Amino acid sequence: MPASPMVKMSNYDTHKFLGLLPLPLVVVFLWMAYDGGFAEIEPLILILVWWLLHTLVITPDIDTLSIPSKRLGPLGWIIRKLSKHRKTWHSPLFWAVYFGLSYNYLGWWTLGGVFPIYCHIYVDIITSWLNRRKIIKLLKKLF
Numbered sequence: 001m002p003a004s005p006m007v008k009m010s011n012y013d014t015h016k017f018l019g020l021l022p023l024p025l026v027v028v029f030l031w032m033a034y035d036g037g038f039a040e041i042e043p044l045i046l047i048l049v050w051w052l053l054h055t056l057v058i059t060p061d062i063d064t065l066s067i068p069s070k071r072l073g074p075l076g077w078i079i080r081k082l083s084k085h086r087k088t089w090h091s092p093l094f095w096a097v098y099f100g101l102s103y104n105y106l107g108w109w110t111l112g113g114v115f116p117i118y119c120h121i122y123v124d125i126i127t128s129w130l131n132r133r134k135i136i137k138l139l140k141k142l143f
């Protein structure tokens with residue numbers, strides 16, 4: 001049964017909130033790294049761009065009719081047609097390969113997407129585990 005748009009909006013906001021939660025602390029840390037001469041400004045800006053991109057656009061939920069998927073336009077439509085919800089795009093292994101390749105070919109700043117992606121995946125795992133527990137409790141009450 002498809003979730004109502006209200007539920008999807010709620011999930012999106014939860015993932016967005018949790019993905020962005022540590023960002024002020026990260027900005028302070030990156031500023032200290034720049035100020036201390038440990039890093040150039042360009043990769044530090046790219047980390048933040050990658051972080052925001054993987055919180056708002058390229059998220060595991062691009063495999064369902066979600067706000068991030070709609071933001072991808074025709075690419076989001078193609079991804080939805082080719083994949084099932086909570087399969088490949090919610091696989092920690094898939095994202096490990098994705099970040100390994102992007103780290104290797106683009107640079108270390110691509111690791112800025114790691115936190116929002118894995119936060120999303122584990123929040124989904126915990127949420128579905130809690131929902132299953134509720135179902136088990138309901139079954140025990142009934143029988």
Ligand SMILES: [Zn+2]
Pocket residue numbers: 060061090120124
């Ligand atoms: Zn998800």
